[in-house]
Amino acid sequence: MENKIVYIALSADILHEGHINIINTASKYGKVIAGLLTDTAISSYKNIPTLNYKQREIVLKNIKLVKKVIPQHTLDYRPNLNLIKPDFVVHGDDWKTGPQSETRKQVISTLKKWGGKLIEPKYTKNISSTAIKSKLINLSPNNRVSILKRLLNTKKIVRVLESHSPLSGLIAENVNIRKKNSIKQFDAMWSSSLTDSSLKGKPDNQVLDFSSRFSGLGDLLDVTSKPLIFDADNGGRIEHLSYSIKTLERLGVSAIMIEDKIGLKKNSLFSDQSGSKQDTIKDFCKKIQLIKKVRKSEDFLIGARIESFILGKGLKDSLKRASAYSEAGADLILIHSKEKTPKEIFSFSKIFRKSKYSKPLVSVPSTYSKTNETMLIKNGFQIVIYANHMLRAAYPAMENAAISILKNQRSYELENKISSVKKVINLIK
Ligand code: SPV
Numbered sequence: 001m002e003n004k005i006v007y008i009a010l011s012a013d014i015l016h017e018g019h020i021n022i023i024n025t026a027s028k029y030g031k032v033i034a035g036l037l038t039d040t041a042i043s044s045y046k047n048i049p050t051l052n053y054k055q056r057e058i059v060l061k062n063i064k065l066v067k068k069v070i071p072q073h074t075l076d077y078r079p080n081l082n083l084i085k086p087d088f089v090v091h092g093d094d095w096k097t098g099p100q101s102e103t104r105k106q107v108i109s110t111l112k113k114w115g116g117k118l119i120e121p122k123y124t125k126n127i128s129s130t131a132i133k134s135k136l137i138n139l140s141p142n143n144r145v146s147i148l149k150r151l152l153n154t155k156k157i158v159r160v161l162e163s164h165s166p167l168s169g170l171i172a173e174n175v176n177i178r179k180k181n182s183i184k185q186f187d188a189m190w191s192s193s194l195t196d197s198s199l200k201g202k203p204d205n206q207v208l209d210f211s212s213r214f215s216g217l218g219d220l221l222d223v224t225s226k227p228l229i230f231d232a233d234n235g236g237r238i239e240h241l242s243y244s245i246k247t248l249e250r251l252g253v254s255a256i257m258i259e260d261k262i263g264l265k266k267n268s269l270f271s272d273q274s275g276s277k278q279d280t281i282k283d284f285c286k287k288i289q290l291i292k293k294v295r296k297s298e299d300f301l302i303g304a305r306i307e308s309f310i311l312g313k314g315l316k317d318s319l320k321r322a323s324a325y326s327e328a329g330a331d332l333i334l335i336h337s338k339e340k341t342p343k344e345i346f347s348f349s350k351i352f353r354k355s356k357y358s359k360p361l362v363s364v365p366s367t368y369s370k371t372n373e374t375m376l377i378k379n380g381f382q383i384v385i386y387a388n389h390m391l392r393a394a395y396p397a398m399e400n401a402a403i404s405i406l407k408n409q410r411s412y413e414l415e416n417k418i419s420s421v422k423k424v425i426n427l428i429k
């Protein structure tokens, strides 16, 4: 077996005895080459790994029985198999059924081309990195903060869901749909001023102060692990901003989003924006520069939200502001719009993404909701925020339940439209 080559593929985020079993078995058949899944490959079917590629590579390279580590860029083994033509591939026998069975078939038929063989040791039961990680849900704030930046470097588009409570945060955390080998899920949460205010029965005009919103945020972050972007309206008074940044970073928030409006705040989706004023470029840049100066970590991102289209100022003004905000230190640019189509934001991205000030672009498709993620990616957007949908879904559901009880003078008619008591009791494990 001296000159034989054995290929194994793994994520190796948390190394456990299951991995060691595979590596040991593989080493009995020849020289072990490990295909280490890249962050992009991993995040196509589960959460982004805790350790990045470089960190995982160092660990794996220092395992005695692993002779070489190469990147595996997709879940598909075939590109690496065709490259190194191994005599053997070793994989646990758990992939004979389920979503990976197709990959298994591809491996067998590719190996056949040069007479290679698939070896399938018995899968080590009850152990997986994902299971270990779920026990470690209490991420340290530092770990959580940096995830958003890593996602931006890994995913075509970072998908963000509004979360106004710990319970809605758990939906953003856990809901996913699987399609063959890939998984679709939310990558991050949006703390919205609109839905935080509505939840408290107050208008979205900053009457709900940051202290109250931060304390709600603590509860949400207690039970979730995904990164969060905080909608800070216009950031409040510049004299108070450094205190807010300190709290947000301590809580583990990954980004602050500030908008360039001043005066009594009005929600941007109101058709009547009279009385709303835009900040001067100079003053808004001062806020960005201050955040840049006081933040502890460069992984805590500064989002600048441009309201030119909302206030009818047009493309030229929005581009001028984007360049200035980017130069002042914004890490993300949110170009907001309340049009029914993405025409104006796409005209913006077409020019801005080619400029030397280009930064990752954020879209909030509340009014142009026919626009899908593929179209946003094609037009240069890297973050999409579904900014209010959890609250908008909850409100009519609760209202309908109340109306049904009034109409029928009992709750029976509701039973199959709402969660069973048993389901609610078992909701929180
Ligand atoms: C929010 O969700 O509070 C926002 C987005 O700021 S918008 O409602 O479109 O202004």
Ligand code: MG
Pocket (backbone or CB within 6 Å): 192, 193, 194, 231, 233
């Ligand atoms: Mg808001």
